[in-house]
Structures are given as C-alpha cells and as structure tokens.
Amino acid sequence: MSNIVTKSLMDRLLKLQCHFTWDLLGEDVDIDNVEERLNDQIVFLQGALKHRMYNLLAYLKHLKGDHEKAMIQLQNAEAHIQRSKISEDTDVRRTVMYANFAWVFYHQNQFNKSFTYAEKVETIIKQYESPPKKNTLLLDIYGEQGWTYLSFTGKYYKWAAECFEKALELDPEDPELNSGYAITVDRMETFSCGSNTENKSFPLLERAVVLNPRDTVVKVLLALKCLDMKNYNQGAMLIEQALQEQPESPYVLRYAAKFYRKSKKINKAIAMLTEAVSLTPTxxxxxxxxxxxxxxxxxxxxxxxxxxxxxxxxxxxxxxxxxxxxxxxxxxxxxxxxxxxxxxxxxxxxxxxxxxxxxxxxxDSEQKQQLHFYWALHLKYLRRSESGAVRHFKEVIDIQNPSWFRETAIKELKKLVETMKLGSHNCKLDARSPNCNSRRM
Structure with missing residues (x-):
C-alpha cells in the first residue's frame, strides 16, 4: 500500500471515537491489574453492558502488543451485542467497537479490512447525524468513554466525570449514566479525602438508587456516604438490602466490609472480605x-x-x-x-x-501530603523526634493542595511548636533536665 493511501487511512482512523483516540496511556496503569478487574466484572456485575468491557480488554491487549488476542476480545464484544437482543440502536452500540476493529486491523497491517471498518463507522455516523438520533449516538459514545476512564486509573476520573456530565445533559434520566456519574464523583471525593467536593456525591448516589434500584453497587456506596454523614441506621439498612439482593457479589461484600470496618466492627468486615477474596482472589x-x-x-x-x-x-x-x-x-x-x-x-x-x-x-500531591503527615506522626509519637515531626508537617503544608492532611498538619505544627517552646523554656530553667536532651533529638 502506498504511503499516500496509508496516510489517508490514518487520517480517517484518528477521527474515530474509540479507545485508540482517547489518550489512554499504558504507562499510567498496571495493565494486568486492569485486565483482572474487567474479567471479574464480566463474571459478577449483573446487567452491565459487557461489550464495553470487552472493548477495553481489546485495547489493553493492544498495549501489550498482542493484536490476535485484541481481535478475540472485539469478537467477544460483537457476540455479546448480538446475544443482548437490544431492540433498537444496535448499530450505535457497535460504533466504538467497529472503530477499535479498524485500529487493530491497521496494526496487523490488514489495511483493506481497516478501511472497511472505518467506513462502517462513518456509515453509522451518517445515519445518526440529525437530531434527535444524533443524541442517541453521542449518549452511547460519551457513556462508553466515561466508563472507560473510570475503569482505567484514578488520574482519569476527572475526564470520566466530564464525559458523564456531557451525556446527562442529553438525557438526565438515564439510569446507567446517573450511576456512572455518581460512582465517579464518589471516587473523586474518596481520593481527595472529601476536602474539595465533600458530599457532592450524596444526592447523586441517592438519585442513582432511585433511577436504578437494582444497582447494588450504588446502593452500598450510598450506605458508606450515609456513614460519613453520621447516619449509621440508614446506611446499615441499605447494606442489608444490598446483601439480601446480591449476597454473593464480591462488590457488595467488599463495600459492606468497608462499612463495617469504619463502624469498628472489624471481625465482621474481615469475614466478608475473606468471602470476597475467595470469589476474586486477584x-x-x-x-x-x-x-x-x-x-x-x-x-x-x-x-x-x-x-x-x-x-x-x-x-x-x-x-x-x-x-x-x-x-x-x-x-x-x-x-x-x-x-x-x-x-x-x-x-x-x-x-x-x-x-x-x-x-x-x-x-499525586495529596498522597505526598498523606505520606509526610503519617511520617510526622510516627516521628512524634514513636520516635520522640519533635524536630523531625516539625520538618515533615512543614512538608505537608508546603504542598499547596487544600486537604484534610494540610489543615490538620497546620494545627499539629502549631501545637508542636508551642510544646517545643515550653520545653526550651524549661531547659533554660534547669539545664540538667533529661527532657532538655530529649527535645534536641
């Protein structure tokens, strides 16, 4: 194939909306770990759009350089769409998948097949280029992109939220999209220790449960949020509901265990996690x-x-x-x-x-703060090194990221400095004091 034709094909491929054009970088993730998570989800997540998981698995195989297995995963995605018996808009569900097919064939140097699949995508887009059908296509693409970013790694959560927000502007009542957005915001809050977007996820999780009451994952996440808001009884009720509905779901078990661990019922949490690890050992x-x-x-x-x-x-x-x-x-x-x-x-x-x-x-910045914070506490209480603790509390504060760790480090540092001043004053009064020597550690 001539360079001109190859360049023309690449230009078409780059315009396709799919995993190969969504800036998913292999160095950002442990690929084996993401594959394990997706395979578990295919087995245990009921009602999920599993063709999306197969699509992402295909891209992960590409990142490993195994395009034969990538093709197998795309074939799994196509077979799942056919088995799902979706009454309408089945072509919409194939848009991202066909684009991935085009890219995988390109990497296999099967350029004619790559052209064929790129044309299939373009044909679908033409069929859905006018409102309101265009919204149907965009909803599916935004949804798949959002779930992909959510499944990849934490640094992509912001992009996932943006995708779900775009989709919900088109259809605010979609149950799956509401669940995806609520889960994304909840994870963003968890990773930021609730410092910036505290409780924004609570009404989103409530809404997702109402729109999709069979989604036990959002139900247990709402339970954890209730616990954070000191509403144990409501949270416990939601946990019990989820356990009754899906008692053998490793996702329900792990979040229920987290609920009980945070409630100081650690033995109960360990029992649930032991059951979960038997279901998902990796x-x-x-x-x-x-x-x-x-x-x-x-x-x-x-x-x-x-x-x-x-x-x-x-x-x-x-x-x-x-x-x-x-x-x-x-x-x-x-x-x-x-x-x-x-x-x-x-x-x-x-x-x-x-x-x-x-x-x-x-x-990230918050994790660095977390490390320095706990190291400061370790030096203060177990090593009796106040000067070392001061140094690491300062490290937390110097990282200009608003967080619980930074706020608490400021308070701890003030108390520590006052204690050291008092100790220094006492040392001057009695130079022989053993405390005087300990303050200099």
Missing part, C-alpha cells in the same frame, strides 16, 4: 481492605496482647504486600504498608518504603 481492593482491617487491630506498644498484636502485624503486612504484588503501581497500597511498618515501630523498613513511595511516578 482483587487488589479486597487485599487492600483486609490489610486495613488488620492494621486497625495493631495497638501502640502499651496495654496489648502481644500474640494478637503480632498476628495483626503479620496479616496487615501480608495483605498489603499482596495488594502491591497484584498492582505494583498502587500508591495507596504502598502508603498502607508504610503505615503498618510505622505502627509496628519497624522504623528502618518504614523509612525505606516512605522514600520509595515518594518517588513513584503516579503519586
């Missing part, structure tokens, strides 16, 4: 949540049962390391393991992991 989230449960059992080195404490430390380390093994790019799992080492007073291991995590490519 889930990073489940191992991460188990590690958090066992971390909560670790006590400060006073008034505790040593055997139970040692078991809690061992389990917290095991499940944190397993989460990291399953997703090497999980900053949260690295931070959690560092916290476990801090609570166990394994200072050198904590310090090594602290420094390693700080230079990870995917770590």
């Amino acid at each position: 889930s990073v989230t489940v191992h991460y949540q188990l590690a958090k449960c066992y971390k909560d059992f670790i006590k400060m080195p006073t008034h505790y049962n040593k055997q139970q404490n040692d078991e809690a430390i061992a389990n917290a380390i095991f499940f944190s390391e397993k989460a990291i093994e399953l997703n090497r790019l999980s900053v949260g799992a690295h931070i959690l393991l560092a916290q476990v080492y801090m609570k166990a007073n394994e200072h050198e291991k904590a310090k090594e992991l602290f420094n390693k995590t700080l230079i990870m490519n995917d770590i």
Whole structure:
C-alpha cells in the first residue's frame, strides 16, 4: 500500500471515537491489574453492558502488543451485542467497537479490512447525524468513554466525570449514566479525602438508587456516604438490602466490609472480605481492605496482647504486600504498608518504603501530603523526634493542595511548636533536665 493511501487511512482512523483516540496511556496503569478487574466484572456485575468491557480488554491487549488476542476480545464484544437482543440502536452500540476493529486491523497491517471498518463507522455516523438520533449516538459514545476512564486509573476520573456530565445533559434520566456519574464523583471525593467536593456525591448516589434500584453497587456506596454523614441506621439498612439482593457479589461484600470496618466492627468486615477474596482472589481492593482491617487491630506498644498484636502485624503486612504484588503501581497500597511498618515501630523498613513511595511516578500531591503527615506522626509519637515531626508537617503544608492532611498538619505544627517552646523554656530553667536532651533529638 502506498504511503499516500496509508496516510489517508490514518487520517480517517484518528477521527474515530474509540479507545485508540482517547489518550489512554499504558504507562499510567498496571495493565494486568486492569485486565483482572474487567474479567471479574464480566463474571459478577449483573446487567452491565459487557461489550464495553470487552472493548477495553481489546485495547489493553493492544498495549501489550498482542493484536490476535485484541481481535478475540472485539469478537467477544460483537457476540455479546448480538446475544443482548437490544431492540433498537444496535448499530450505535457497535460504533466504538467497529472503530477499535479498524485500529487493530491497521496494526496487523490488514489495511483493506481497516478501511472497511472505518467506513462502517462513518456509515453509522451518517445515519445518526440529525437530531434527535444524533443524541442517541453521542449518549452511547460519551457513556462508553466515561466508563472507560473510570475503569482505567484514578488520574482519569476527572475526564470520566466530564464525559458523564456531557451525556446527562442529553438525557438526565438515564439510569446507567446517573450511576456512572455518581460512582465517579464518589471516587473523586474518596481520593481527595472529601476536602474539595465533600458530599457532592450524596444526592447523586441517592438519585442513582432511585433511577436504578437494582444497582447494588450504588446502593452500598450510598450506605458508606450515609456513614460519613453520621447516619449509621440508614446506611446499615441499605447494606442489608444490598446483601439480601446480591449476597454473593464480591462488590457488595467488599463495600459492606468497608462499612463495617469504619463502624469498628472489624471481625465482621474481615469475614466478608475473606468471602470476597475467595470469589476474586486477584482483587487488589479486597487485599487492600483486609490489610486495613488488620492494621486497625495493631495497638501502640502499651496495654496489648502481644500474640494478637503480632498476628495483626503479620496479616496487615501480608495483605498489603499482596495488594502491591497484584498492582505494583498502587500508591495507596504502598502508603498502607508504610503505615503498618510505622505502627509496628519497624522504623528502618518504614523509612525505606516512605522514600520509595515518594518517588513513584503516579503519586499525586495529596498522597505526598498523606505520606509526610503519617511520617510526622510516627516521628512524634514513636520516635520522640519533635524536630523531625516539625520538618515533615512543614512538608505537608508546603504542598499547596487544600486537604484534610494540610489543615490538620497546620494545627499539629502549631501545637508542636508551642510544646517545643515550653520545653526550651524549661531547659533554660534547669539545664540538667533529661527532657532538655530529649527535645534536641
């Protein structure tokens, strides 16, 4: 094929709306981990538009350079659309899939087939170029793009929210789009510790539950939001409803476990997560949540049962390391393991992991604040190093990102500085005071 024709094909491909043109960068994710999550969703998420998961799986195979398996995933997507017996607009559901086909054939140097599929997309677009049919096409594309960004990694959540917002402008009552938008905003709040968009997700989750009462995932997320708002009874009622509706859903189990862990019912949470891990043994989230449960059992080195404490430390380390093994790019799992080492007073291991995590490519400003904050607490309470704690509280504050960690670090630093001033004053009164030496650590 001549260079002119090849360039013409590439120009057409670049105009297609699909995973290959949505700026999804392989270096941003642990590809194996995303594949595992998608495969679990195909098995366990009832009522999901699974052709979208197959489309993303095809793109992930492309990122691995395996275009034969990418083609198989696209064929799975097409077969699922055919089995779904969608009464209308089946071509709309094929738009992104056909565009992906065109790109995969291009990478296989099958340019004639690539042209054919690019033309199929263009034919569908022409059929839907006039209102109101155009809205139907845009809704599907925005929806698939939003779910793709949501499934990829945290740094894409903002783009996911924008896609769902565009789609909801066209159809505010669509249940699936409302669920997607509510889940996205909830995750954005979770990752920002509720500092900037606090409770914006609450009415969105409420609306999603009303529009799609069978969606147990949004139901348990709403329950967690109720708990954050100190409404335990409403949250517990929603959790029980979801567990009755889908008792063997690993997603319901993991979020219910999170609800009970945050309610200090840790043994109940561990039991649910143990069941969830039997269903999804490669889930990073489940191992991460188990590690958090066992971390909560670790006590400060006073008034505790040593055997139970040692078991809690061992389990917290095991499940944190397993989460990291399953997703090497999980900053949260690295931070959690560092916290476990801090609570166990394994200072050198904590310090090594602290420094390693700080230079990870995917770590954001808030996660850096989180690391410095917990390291400051570790130095203050377990190492009795007030000067070290001051230095790391300052590191938190110097990162110009509004967050709970920054606000709390400011308060902690003020208290610490006052304490150090008082200690310095007492040292002047009695130079022989042992406290005077400890303040200089």
